[in-house]
Amino acid sequence: MDGIYLINKEKDMTSHDVVNILRRKLKTRQIGHAGTLDPMATGLLVVLVGKATKLSDLLLSEKKAYTGTIKIGYSTDSYDFTGNEILRSEAFELSKREINEAIDQIKAMETQLPPMHSAIKVNGKKLYEYARKDQTVEVQKRPISIESFECTSFTKDDFGYTVGFKSIVSKGTYIRSIANDFGQLIGIPSHLSSLNRTASGQFDLKDAYTLDDVNELTIPSLSLEDYAKTLDEVILSDYLSKLVRNGIRLDERQTTSDGPILVKNNFNVAIAIYIKDGKTYKPIIQL
Secondary structure, eight states, X not given: OOEEEEEEEOTTOOHHHHHHHHHHHHTOSOEEESSOOOTTOXXXXXXXXXXXXXXXXXXXXXXXXXXXXXEESEEETTSBTTSOEEEEOOSOOOOHHHHHHHHHHHHTOOEEOOOSSSOOEETTEEHHHHHHTTOOOOOXXXXXXXXXXXXXXXXEETTEEEEEEEEEEOTTOOHHHHHHHHHHHHTSOEEEEEEEEEEETTEEGGGOBOGGGOOTTOOOSEEHHHHHTTSEEEEOOHHHHHHHTTTOOBXXXXXXXXXXXXXXXXXXXXXXXXXXXXXXXXXXXXX
């Protein structure tokens, strides 16, 4: 059962809802995930079971891919359609050139102000706790990286314009904030009207289970052993292999890899997964 389960999350469910359902279905409490999806969002949730929960920090750091839509015409306090309307523009025109200019500026962004309706903590409290009480607090911009952001559609109906997009972003990037920033760049209030995560690191939505697919006998999308096979490898001597069992750190004398590594003994048997930690490598899972 230890391994990685790819789940296609439905709309109006929290990521914690998914974890709770899987705890019942798989009959284990040792379950976590590698990146929250808002209730309004759909798509790939990477769920970790058993020993694989120790991969959480590693997989959280992976880039994420999304598709979605931005509704032009009004903004909300949550930056998406679930929030309260705070500003509306009734009469406006918008051109594809203006959209492309705004997108160019978005792709150049290196910092981002997270939405008040988020779980980021300031002074020991989550931002949404301040927002619910209409309290203000100083929020610092956070470093982000937007690898790509492309307009995939541009439509107009009786309710205004909608911009479709696809994007690849770094850990911690809020697509809701991008939608709000987009409105500010074009001078028309806007909000995120839909969002679907299509990939997280090496994992793709097309390989995901629905929650209905999963039961106690369902095998992981990727076992811990199969995940380990995707990593760089280092083979150690018998002496060092025994020390690995005791949690010894490795250094550049054993490997110079930047990513996670699969450690094997001199019989070519996998014994641990290590990650880089400063100038050394620390174990995160004993296999």
